[in-house]
Amino acid sequence: MIKIPLTVVGAEKLKVELQHLKSVARPEVIAAIAEARSHGDLSENAEYDAAKEKQSFVEGRIAELEAKLSNAQVIDPASLAPSAEGRIVFGATVDLEDMDAGNNVTYQIVGDDEANLKEGKISVSSPIARALIGKYAGDVCEVVAPGGIREYEVLDVKYL
Known part of the structure; x- marks a missing residue:
C-alpha cells in the first residue's frame, strides 16, 4: 500500500x-432508521430512505478514514529540523515573497487531507509545494500555476 503523509x-x-462518526453519528443513524421503520411501509417511506x-x-467515511489512518506515515515537523538542515520538506512552514505581487505569504506543506488555504496549509501535491520541495532560504522558484508562471523567493524555512 502507498503510505499517506500526514502531520x-x-x-x-x-x-x-x-471517533465522532463511530460514537455519535453511527448511533444517531441507527436510531433514525429504527424510527423510520416504526412508521410502517418502507417502500414509500422518505425518512427511511x-x-x-x-x-x-x-459507513463509507468510516472505512475511508480507517484506511487512511492505517496507511498513514505520521511526520512530526519539529523532528525534521536536524536532518533537513534548512531544506524545504513535507511539514515545513515556509515564508515566501511573491516576486510578481510583492507580498509575503506563509505556507505549511501538509498532506492532501489537511490542506486548507485559509489556514495557510497547502497540499504536498499542489504545484507550489512540488516546486518548493528541496529548496532552501534564499532560493527563487518558479511555479507553473493555472494562472501562469509565478516566481517566489524563499525567505525562511521553519519546522514547527
Missing part, C-alpha cells in the same frame, strides 16, 4: 473525526 496534527484531526442514505455515507 501529527492532521492525523489527530482524522482520529477525532473517526434518507436515513439509509446517511448510513451509507457514514
Whole structure:
C-alpha cells in the first residue's frame, strides 16, 4: 500500500473525526432508521430512505478514514529540523515573497487531507509545494500555476 503523509496534527484531526462518526453519528443513524421503520411501509417511506442514505455515507467515511489512518506515515515537523538542515520538506512552514505581487505569504506543506488555504496549509501535491520541495532560504522558484508562471523567493524555512 502507498503510505499517506500526514502531520501529527492532521492525523489527530482524522482520529477525532473517526471517533465522532463511530460514537455519535453511527448511533444517531441507527436510531433514525429504527424510527423510520416504526412508521410502517418502507417502500414509500422518505425518512427511511434518507436515513439509509446517511448510513451509507457514514459507513463509507468510516472505512475511508480507517484506511487512511492505517496507511498513514505520521511526520512530526519539529523532528525534521536536524536532518533537513534548512531544506524545504513535507511539514515545513515556509515564508515566501511573491516576486510578481510583492507580498509575503506563509505556507505549511501538509498532506492532501489537511490542506486548507485559509489556514495557510497547502497540499504536498499542489504545484507550489512540488516546486518548493528541496529548496532552501534564499532560493527563487518558479511555479507553473493555472494562472501562469509565478516566481517566489524563499525567505525562511521553519519546522514547527
